[in-house]
Amino acid sequence: MKADSSLGHACCSRALGLLSMLPLIVNTACLARTFSDAGLLANSGRPSDASSSAEQRLKVGRYQSRAILNCAPIQTNRSETLAIMIPGSGSNGPEEMAPADMTLDGKDVSLFEPIASSFRNAGLHTLQLGKPGVEYFSTWDQSKWFYDQKMYSALKWKDLLDNVQDAISFTKSTAPCGSKKIVLVGHSEGTMVAIDVADANRSVDGIILLGYTGGPYKNILDWQLFERPFEWLIAKDVDANHDGFVTRSEADQWPGVVSYPWRSIETQVSIDTLRALQRQNSKLVEVIENFKNSPLVSDGIWDRPSIHEKAAGLAQPILAFTGENDIQTPVSEINALLKACRTKQKSDCEGHVVPGLGHAFSPLRGPRAQPLLDATLGPVSENFVSSLSQAVVSWTSLDKKSN
Numbered sequence: 001m002k003a004d005s006s007l008g009h010a011c012c013s014r015a016l017g018l019l020s021m022l023p024l025i026v027n028t029a030c031l032a033r034t035f036s037d038a039g040l041l042a043n044s045g046r047p048s049d050a051s052s053s054a055e056q057r058l059k060v061g062r063y064q065s066r067a068i069l070n071c072a073p074i075q076t077n078r079s080e081t082l083a084i085m086i087p088g089s090g091s092n093g094p095e096e097m098a099p100a101d102m103t104l105d106g107k108d109v110s111l112f113e114p115i116a117s118s119f120r121n122a123g124l125h126t127l128q129l130g131k132p133g134v135e136y137f138s139t140w141d142q143s144k145w146f147y148d149q150k151m152y153s154a155l156k157w158k159d160l161l162d163n164v165q166d167a168i169s170f171t172k173s174t175a176p177c178g179s180k181k182i183v184l185v186g187h188s189e190g191t192m193v194a195i196d197v198a199d200a201n202r203s204v205d206g207i208i209l210l211g212y213t214g215g216p217y218k219n220i221l222d223w224q225l226f227e228r229p230f231e232w233l234i235a236k237d238v239d240a241n242h243d244g245f246v247t248r249s250e251a252d253q254w255p256g257v258v259s260y261p262w263r264s265i266e267t268q269v270s271i272d273t274l275r276a277l278q279r280q281n282s283k284l285v286e287v288i289e290n291f292k293n294s295p296l297v298s299d300g301i302w303d304r305p306s307i308h309e310k311a312a313g314l315a316q317p318i319l320a321f322t323g324e325n326d327i328q329t330p331v332s333e334i335n336a337l338l339k340a341c342r343t344k345q346k347s348d349c350e351g352h353v354v355p356g357l358g359h360a361f362s363p364l365r366g367p368r369a370q371p372l373l374d375a376t377l378g379p380v381s382e383n384f385v386s387s388l389s390q391a392v393v394s395w396t397s398l399d400k401k402s403n
Contacts, residue, residue, distance in 0.1 A: 054070075055068060055069070055070050056068070056069040056070075057069075057136065060129065060166055060167050060170050061162075061163060061166025061167065061169070061170065062162070062166060063132035063133070063151065063159070063162075063163055063166070064132075064147070065129060065130050065131065065132050065134075065163055065166070065167075066093055066094050066130040066134065066135060066136050066147070067094050067127055067128060067129050067130060067167065068094045068095070068116075068126075068127070068128040069125075069126070069127050069128075069176055069177075070116060070120060070125065070126050071120075071125045071176070071177035072119075072120040072121075072122075072123050072124060072125050072177070073120060073121075077123045078123050078125075078178075079122075079123040079124055079125075079181075080178060080179055080180040080181055081123075081124050081125070081179060081180075081181040081182070081183055081205065082124065082125040082126070082127055082171055082176065082177060082179035082181070082182055082183070083116070083119045083124045083125070083126050083127070083182075083183045083184075083185045083208070084127045084129055084164065084167050084168065084171070084182060084183070084184050084185065085112055085115070085116060085126060085127065085128045085129060085185045085186075085187075085190075086129060086160075086164055086184060086185065086186040086187065086190035086193050086194055087112065087129070087130065087131060087187060087189075087190050088187045088188030088189045088190050088211070089188060089189040091131065091133075091134050091145055091146070091152060092130065092131055092134060093130035093131070093134045093135060093136050093137050094112065094128035094129055094130040094136065095110040095111075095112055095113060095128065095130075095136070095137045096110060096111040096112045096128075096187065097109070097110055097111075097137045098110075098111065098360060098377035098378045099140060102376060102377040102378070103362070103376055103377060103378045103379060104362055104363065104365055104376045104378070104379065105379060107379070109377075109378035109379045109380075110137075110378075111187065111360050111361075111377075111378060111380060112128050112187075113128075114379065114380040114385050115185070115187075115210070115361075115380060115385070115388065116128055117385065118385045118386070118388045118389040118392070119185070119388075119389070119392060121389045122389045122390075122392035122393045123393070124183065124392065125176065125177035125179050127167060127171065127176070129163065129164065129167050131152065131155070131160070131163070132148075132151050132152060132155060132159055132160075132163050133146050133147065133148040133149060133150070133151035133152030133153075133155070134146055134147070134152055135147045153295075154295050155295060155296055156295050156296060156298060156299065157196075157296060157297065157298075157299060157301045158299070160193050160296075161193060161196055161197055161200070164184065164193060164194070164197045165197060165200075165201065168182055168197075168201060168203065168204070172203065181205040182203065182204050182205055183204070183205060183206045183207065183208060184197060184198055184204055184206075184207045184208070185207070185208040185210065186207070186208075186209055186210065187210045187211055188210075188211045188213065188328060188329055188359065189213070190210075191209040191210070191211065191212045191213060191320075191329075192213065192214070192215055192307060194207045194208075194209065195207065195209075195214075195307050195310060195311045195314070196307070196310075198314055198316050199310055199313075199314060202315060204316055205316060206316050206317045206318070206319070206395075207314070207316055207317075207318055207319075208318075208319045208320070208321075208392075209318065209319070209320040209321070209334075209337075210320075210321050210322075210361070211321075211322055211323070211326055211328065211329045211359050211360075211361075212320050212321075212322055212329060212333050212334045212337060212351075213329035213333045214306040214307045214308040214311065214333055214336060214337060215304065215306055215307060216301075216302065216303050216304050216305065216306060217291070217297050217301065217302050217303075218292070218302055218303045219306070220329070221287075221288060221291060222288070223330070224328070225278075225284045225287065225288070226275070226278050226279050226284065227275075228327060228372070229278065229372065230271060230274070230275055230278075232327055232371050232372040233257070233370065233371075233372040233373065234246065234258070234271060234274060235271055236371075237254075237370060238250055238251065238253070238254050238257065238258060239271060240253070244270060244271050244272070245268040245269065245270050245271065246258060246260075246268060246269055246270075246271065246274065247267060247268040248262065248266075248267055248268070257373075258274075260274065260277075306336070308336045308337050308339070308340040309340050309344070311337055311340065311341075311349075312337070312340035312341045312343065312344040312346050312349065313344055313346075314346075317348035317349070317350075317395070318337075318341070318346075318348065318349045318350065318351075319350050319351075319391065319392070319395050320334055320337060320338075320349075320350065320351040320352070321334075321351070321352050321353075321354055321361075321384075321388070321391075322334040322351075322352075322353055322354065323353075323354050323356075323357035323358045323359060323360075323361055324353055324354060324355050324356060324357060325356065325357060325358045325364060325371045325375070326357075326358050326359045327358065327359065327371060327372055327375055328359040329359065331353055334351050334353065337349070337351060338351045350395070352391070354384060354387075357381055357384060358371075358375050358376060358377075359375070359377070360376065360377040360378045360380065361380045361381055361384045362376045362377065362378050362379060362380060362381055363376065363381060364376065
C-alpha cells in the first residue's frame with residue numbers, strides 16, 4: 001500500500017480501502033501501524049492463449065491500465081464466467097499490495113492474488129484490473145509507482161467507471177479463457193465503482209462486493225476521521241467502565257494514545273469533550289477540504305446520496321462480504337445494503353459478516369488484538385479464501401438475473 005499524501009494517507013502505500021486516520025485525540029505516532037484508498041486492448045494484442053492457465057500481463061483500454069489475466073485451472077469445474085477485479089482507493093495496481101509493516105506475517109502481500117486464486121478454484125477466470133496511471137507493483141520506491149502519474153492525479157470518478165467499462169469491452173471482444181459472462185468484484189472504493197458500472201451495463205452478470213461501502217464519501221471520511229477513534233478505541237477500551245468519561249488513570253493504561261492537555265486539577269474528561277476537540281483539529285479539517293476538492297469526487301460524487309438503494313435495485317445478483325473488525329468500511333454499511341435489499345424484495349442479494357477479520361480479511365495482530373491499534377492488511381486469511389471459493393461455487397444465482 002502506498003502512502004498518498006494528496007489523500008491524507010499517513011503511513012500506508014497503495015492504500016487498501018478508503019482514507020487513513022489522522023487523529024488529534026488518538027496519537028498519530030501510536031497509530032503508525034493502522035490504515036492511512038472506449039478503447040479495447042490497445043498496443044498489446046489479444047490474450048496469447050484463451051485456454052492457458054498461465055498468468056498474462058496486459059494493457060487494457062484507453063488508459064492502457066495494467067491488468068493480470070489468469071484462466072481457471074483445467075482440472076477445475078471451469079465456468080464461462082470471468083471476474084473483473086476492481087481495487088480500492090489509493091494508487092493501486094492490479095495486485096492491491098500492502099507493505100510488510102502492515103501485515104500479520106511481516107511480509108509484503110497482495111490482497112487480490114489470494115482472492116483471485118479463490119475464484120479460480122471455484123472455476124471462474126480472473127482479470128485483476130489496476131487503476132489508470134498505476135504501474136505493476138515492483139517496489140515501494142514512489143518514483144516507480146506510476147506509468148503516468150499525471151493521469152492518476154487527475155482521475156475523476158467517470159475515469160474509474162470507464163476503466164472498468166473498457167475491461168468489459170475487452171472481455172466481450174476477445175473472450176479470454178473462453179469466457180462468456182462477466183462478474184465484477186470490487187473491494188472498498190471498488191464496490192461503489194462496481195455498483196455504478198453494473199447499473200449502467202446490463203451485460204454484467206453479477207457483482208461480488210468485498211469490504212462494501214455505499215458512501216457517500218463525505219459521510220465515510222467524516223466517520224473515519226472523527227468518529228472511528230471513539231467507536232473503536234476510546235469508548236470501547238480506553239473508557240474501561242464505559243461511563244462516558246476518560247480518567248487520567250484510564251488514559252495511563254494506554255500510553256501515547258490519548259493526547260489531551262490535562263490541567264492540574266482535572267482527573268477526568270468527557271468523551272464528548274474529546275470528540276469536540278477532534279472536530280476542531282485543523283489538520284483533519286484540511287484533509288476533508290483537500291479530498292472534497294479533488295478531481296476524483298468532483299461532479300457530485302463527494303456528497304451524492306448513498307448507493308444502498310441503487311445496489312438493491314440492480315438486475316444483477318449480489319454477493320457481499322465484510323470483516324467483523326473492518327475499521328475502514330464498517331459492518332453498518334453491509335447491514336444497510338441488506339436492509340435496502342429486503343425493502344426492495346431483492347432475493348438474490350446475499351451478505352456475510354466474517355468473524356474476526358478486518359478490511360483486508362486478515363486477523364488482528366496479537367496478543368492485545370485491539371481492533372484499531374492492531375489492525376492488519378494481510379495476508380488474507382486462508383480460511384476466508386477457502387470459504388469464499390465455496391460461497392462462489394454455491395452462488396447459484398450467478399447464472400440468472402433478478403426480474
